[in-house]
Amino acid sequence: MQFQMTWPPASVMRAGALQDLGPRAKAYGATKALIVTDRGLVDCGIAGRIVSELAKSGVAADVFPEVQPNPTMKEVRNGVALWKKGGFDLLIGLGGGSSMDAAKVIAGILLTGRPLIDMVKKGVDDVEGTPVPFIVLPTTSGTGSEVTSAAMIKDDDGRKYLVRSIRCRPAFAILDPELTLTVPPRMTAATGIDAFIHALGAYTNTSVNAIADVAALEAMRLVFKHLVRAVETGSDIEARTGMMFASYLAGIAISGKGNDAIHGLSTSVESLVDVTHGESLSAILPHVLRFNIVTNAARYANVARAIGLDVAGLPDREAAEKAVAAITELRDRLKVSRSLGALGVQSGMIPRLIELAAESRSTQINCRKMEKSDIKSLYEAMV
Numbered sequence: 001m002q003f004q005m006t007w008p009p010a011s012v013m014r015a016g017a018l019q020d021l022g023p024r025a026k027a028y029g030a031t032k033a034l035i036v037t038d039r040g041l042v043d044c045g046i047a048g049r050i051v052s053e054l055a056k057s058g059v060a061a062d063v064f065p066e067v068q069p070n071p072t073m074k075e076v077r078n079g080v081a082l083w084k085k086g087g088f089d090l091l092i093g094l095g096g097g098s099s100m101d102a103a104k105v106i107a108g109i110l111l112t113g114r115p116l117i118d119m120v121k122k123g124v125d126d127v128e129g130t131p132v133p134f135i136v137l138p139t140t141s142g143t144g145s146e147v148t149s150a151a152m153i154k155d156d157d158g159r160k161y162l163v164r165s166i167r168c169r170p171a172f173a174i175l176d177p178e179l180t181l182t183v184p185p186r187m188t189a190a191t192g193i194d195a196f197i198h199a200l201g202a203y204t205n206t207s208v209n210a211i212a213d214v215a216a217l218e219a220m221r222l223v224f225k226h227l228v229r230a231v232e233t234g235s236d237i238e239a240r241t242g243m244m245f246a247s248y249l250a251g252i253a254i255s256g257k258g259n260d261a262i263h264g265l266s267t268s269v270e271s272l273v274d275v276t277h278g279e280s281l282s283a284i285l286p287h288v289l290r291f292n293i294v295t296n297a298a299r300y301a302n303v304a305r306a307i308g309l310d311v312a313g314l315p316d317r318e319a320a321e322k323a324v325a326a327i328t329e330l331r332d333r334l335k336v337s338r339s340l341g342a343l344g345v346q347s348g349m350i351p352r353l354i355e356l357a358a359e360s361r362s363t364q365i366n367c368r369k370m371e372k373s374d375i376k377s378l379y380e381a382m383v
């Protein structure tokens with residue numbers, strides 16, 4: 001048993017936790033906040049509610065609603081330019097992974113002034129100075145970005161990069177499941193399956209971290225208990241709360257152990273085709289699982305127990321196969337994607353996908369070593 005752990009940022013979670021935002025902003029000495037978010041959260045009124053909560057504590061705010069799904073450096077640069085003009089002293093990331101990740105990279109540039117590729121290679125934690133005060137409010141349950149030190153961002157060439165920084169992750173996370181009640185079913189499904197795949201990948205990969213394992217197993221249990229309900233009855237606050245907690249725990253799991261080849265093969269796809277992260281992951285999920293259980297049946301058998309399957313007395317390999325069947329059945333019930341071909345991936349892209357996937361750290365720590373020939377066979381089966 002061993003672990004090495006950097007605990008997540010200060011966090012509060014409860015229905016109605018949004019009320020803590022104003023007092024927390026005041027505690028940072030803030031006078032004016034920049035809210036990094038997307039247009040949808042402006043249109044549905046949630047961004048306005050955040051502005052109102054801050055105003056109750058005498059904190060002004062401007063909304064920067066330019067973040068798109070799979071955020072780009074162009075959006076980040078626009079956010080940095082606005083910050084520099086506006087006299088801001090508090091950064092807020094409001095939304096799903098895209099908005100929180102864009103805000104993290106904005107914080108990284110404000111601290112270092114580095115171009116993206118330097119932040120990817122050198123990180124941002126070696127630079128002197130103090131990061132800007134930074135609060136996040138997730139409005140979907142899945143990415144775990146509220147906990148992690150990682151941000152996915154596209155450069156101007158469209159390729160996705162991962163920026164990691166302990167110092168530029170949020171200083172405070174406000175988890176209010178009421179903010180997720182209006183997320184549409186398809187987005188609830190796609191983000192929820194992402195949380196499950198974080199936990200599954202972290203639990204089964206080659207990294208060692210006992211705390212992350214505990215978080216991962218509980219996250220998987222929570223997803224099996226709550227995700228279908230959250231998709232089918234969006235107003236169910238108990239299911240929304242369970243999923244928000246699952247996302248948070250899965251974020252702790254990947255912070256401690258990283259992901260696996262499901263993410264490694266998906267990030268490559270997301271670099272070449274404009275797809276939703278959870279949709280791409282869902283198409284890849286069962287293929288990598290069937291590849292993996294050959295070498296790591298004992299861990300997948302534990303997954304079977306965590307998600308509530310009756311596998312008493314079964315050999316590990318049979319229990320692992322039951323887990324794969326149940327996970328695939330959940331994916332199909334959620335009606336997220338089943339094939340990369342349907343998402344626009346063409347066979348001519350496979351050579352480039354193989355190169356990108358093989359370079360991914362997530363692929364490299366997959367429980368069963370993946371040669372390029374393995375990656376090729378997997379992609380060919382998915383397209």
Ligand SMILES: [Fe+2]
Nearest residue numbers: 143194198277
């Ligand atoms: Fe993910």
